[in-house]
Amino acid sequence: MNKKTLVAAVSTGALLLGLTACSADGSTSGAGSTAAADATSCSNTIVYPDAPKVSVWAWYPNINTVVDLFNKAHKDVQVCWSNAGQGGDEYAKFSTAIAAGTGAPDVIMLEDEVLPGFELQKALVDLTKYGSDDVKANFSSGAWKDVSSGSSVYAIPVDGGPMAMIYRKDIFTKYGITIPTTWAEYEAAAVKLKAAGGPFMGDFGSNVPAWFTALMTQNGQTAWKYDNSSPQSIGIALNDAGSKEVATYWQGLISQGLVDTKDQFNTDYVGGMASGKYATYISAAWAPGYLSGNGGAATGPGAEWAVAPLPQWDTSKPVSVNWGGSTLAVTTQAKDPALATTVAKELYASDAELKDGVDTQTIFPLSKSVLDAEWFASTPVAFFNGQKANGEVYIPAENAYKGYTYSPFTTYYYSELTKAMVTIIKQTSTGEKALDDLQSTMSTYAKAQGFTVQ
Incomplete structure (x- = not known):
């Protein structure tokens, strides 16, 4: 297997979708020591100097x-x-190490989606x-599946992003829109809005491939x-x-x-959200924290955000999906893996720690003690x-979330899916052909990395 190429695929520049999904401030950079920590490199105060120390990289x-x-x-x-x-910046430094x-x-704090790539590198x-x-x-069980591969577990879940439909309650009231429970009803509401001269129903931005992946997962x-007990074998069905x-x-x-095609997670888009350019925001549980921290609160007379369950394809068989989530993993360079695992299990686990995350709208915790x-x-x-x-x-x-199996080259997949989404937006390809081409591209790429494609 060509590990050098795979390392590049794992650590290639960060995609905004994954990064913002885990942070209330949406920042994608941060400065700090990249050396394995000793007492002099800590950004915090050591309370008990005689105790053994465990170095942690994290960005919340x-x-x-x-x-x-x-x-x-x-x-x-x-x-x-x-x-x-945060995210890609940290991953690049981790790959260098x-x-x-x-x-x-x-x-180290890692998003769920990059775990398999680092697992494959024995990191x-x-x-x-x-x-x-x-x-x-x-x-x-869903949260645990996200951090597992076969019988192995490679991280402890911290936060997640169960998806829902955030909507402008004032816009729905003004235009007589009933909360859609199905995607057919969502389209019907969008048609009604447009006919009445209302705003876009929502947005399909090319820079949110994890979002699009979740919506496709919802439909089966x-x-x-992929199971890293057979690390050179992968099934691909896109x-x-x-x-x-x-x-x-x-x-x-x-x-x-009926929907806009603007890139998300930028000043113009968030401003449009606040001013009523969009009637809905199909997003995750971290979105209120992100929007409130970046000026996305609803503005105007009677303006108000509300949230409802994600529309379904079949209401008799509802499916819950996730967008974003972070974990704490132990690296193979840990001086004391057992002690490091204790930290991974117990950091962001106490009632006080979890409540602070909730109160500051930093995370949507996955611990059942909160849920x-x-x-x-x-x-x-x-x-x-x-x-x-x-x-x-x-x-x-x-x-209700059942978990997801990620590939060992998520970043490359997201890059190629973004290209497919652009062709859908520009109408230079049909949605069906875009996915056929994506299937071919990813199968060819996997084979080039030494994988056997099932």
Whole structure:
């Protein structure tokens, strides 16, 4: 297998979709030490200097608070945290450390989607050897599947992005739009809006391939069959009938002028969200935190955001999908893998740490201690004008999520899917042909990397 090429595919420049999905501020860069930490490289205070230290790279906006809470509560181990950048910035530095055989931290924050690529490089520790099953019951089966490969577990889940439909309640009221429960109803509402001179129903941006992947998964796509116990074998199914139906559906909305085609996660797009350019935002549970932190609160007389469950293809067989999510993994350069695993299991795990993440709108926690808590379900969400969005929408969506199998070359796949989405937007290809071409491209790429394509 051509590992050099695969490393490049894993660490190629960050895609905005994945990065923003895990951060309330949407930043994609960060400065900090990239060396394996000692006490002098920490960005935090070590409370018990005589305790062994575990170095951690992580980027959450409130991670400094969480680390302080952890260190005050642990006399047996201290976290030495530094920010090596968010998402792709961190991954590039991690790949450099992997190639050099030195310089990686003991514990690293990684998005779910990049785990298989780093697993293939033997950069991550199988945590089943160090008691990961001790905390398995703390998470849903879907969240646990996202961090597993076969019988191995390579990270501890922290946060996720169960998807839903955020909508402008004032716009729906003004134009007499009923909350759509199916994608057919969503299109009908879009037609009604346009006929009345209303705003776009939503947006199909080419820079959100993880979003598009989730929507195809909702309609039955099983893109990848991959288990790193057979690391050179992969199944690829990107052009199934359900996925083609989704691609054709969105291309139809675009051709009718019912949805916009602007790139997301930029000032103009967020401004358009706030000003009422879009009636809906098909997004994930982290979106309220992202939007509120970037000026996306609804503006104008009576303006108000609300949230409803994601429209379905078949309401008798509802499917929950996820966009975004972060984990804590132990690297193979960890000085003490057992102690590092303890940190991965217990950092962002206490009630105080999790509640701080919720209160600062930094994360949508995957720990059942929060998901099952009445306070979390019943808390009014200010962004939604007091709607109890967690209990009504996001918790049920997360509990119904079945998990996803990622490929070991997610970044390359997202890059190629982005190209396919551009052809759909520009109408230079049909949605069906775009996915047929994507299937061919990814199969050829996998074979070039030494994989046997099933």
